[in-house]
Amino acid sequence: MAQKLDAIAMLKADHRKVEDLFEKFESARDKPRKKALVLEICTELCVHATIEEEIFYPVCKGEIKEEELLDEAYVEHDSAKVLISELLRSGPDSEFYDAKVKVLSEMIKHHVKEEEAPGKGLFAQARAAGVDLAAVGEQLAGRKAELLAEFNGGDLPPPETRSFTGHELVQGHPVGSPA
Numbered sequence: 019m020a021q022k023l024d025a026i027a028m029l030k031a032d033h034r035k036v037e038d039l040f041e042k043f044e045s046a047r048d049k050p051r052k053k054a055l056v057l058e059i060c061t062e063l064c065v066h067a068t069i070e071e072e073i074f075y076p077v078c079k080g081e082i083k084e085e086e087l088l089d090e091a092y093v094e095h096d097s098a099k100v101l102i103s104e105l106l107r108s109g110p111d112s113e114f115y116d117a118k119v120k121v122l123s124e125m126i127k128h129h130v131k132e133e134e135a136p137g138k139g140l141f142a143q144a145r146a147a148g149v150d151l152a153a154v155g156e157q158l159a160g161r162k163a164e165l166l167a168e169f170n171g172g173d174l175p176p177p178e179t180r181s182f183t184g185h186e187l188v189q190g191h192p193v194g195s196p197a
């Protein structure tokens with residue numbers, strides 16, 4: 019049986035895993051491999067975002083010093099979901115595919131930094147506020163296992179946003195193409 023991790027250790031382990039997958043994508047050359055890696059990245063990110071949004075962030079609310087960090091986190095998650103959704107509905111042959119993966123990785127890097135920043139990040143503030151990290155870790159692990167089982171092998175459902183209200187976007191002509 020795997021050792022039980024507290025909430026922060028577990029969320030940090032997820033961050034490292036996805037960073038590693040983004041690195042693998044950077045060196046991947048063949049298209050099936052790229053597609054498989056993107057599916058893995060999107061699955062990891064969707065599961066991670068869901069457990070933070072359903073469990074970790076609500077636990078932090080009312081406890082941490084800078085609550086606006088939570089609002090920003092929801093908006094950052096939703097921004098990432100737009101790219102995740104784009105990637106899930108396209109493939110390595112699509113224009114801008116690699117660029118979308120790259121920009122997604124940069125957005126996640128920024129977001130992870132805000133969660134992990136020593137002393138002032140969301141995680142540090144949760145620890146300082148005395149959140150029961152062992153108990154929350156168990157809840158996170160339970161929900162994560164459930165979601166992974168749900169997504170296993172199947173299509174990922176469209177990511178659910180929490181702060182974005184679903185305003186429509188209209189695709190214009192790609193820059194440089196005849197109108």
Ligand SMILES: [Fe+2]
Pocket residue numbers: 029033066070130133
């Ligand atoms: Fe996170």
Ligand SMILES: [Fe+2]
Pocket residue numbers: 067070091095129133
């Ligand atoms: Fe997050």
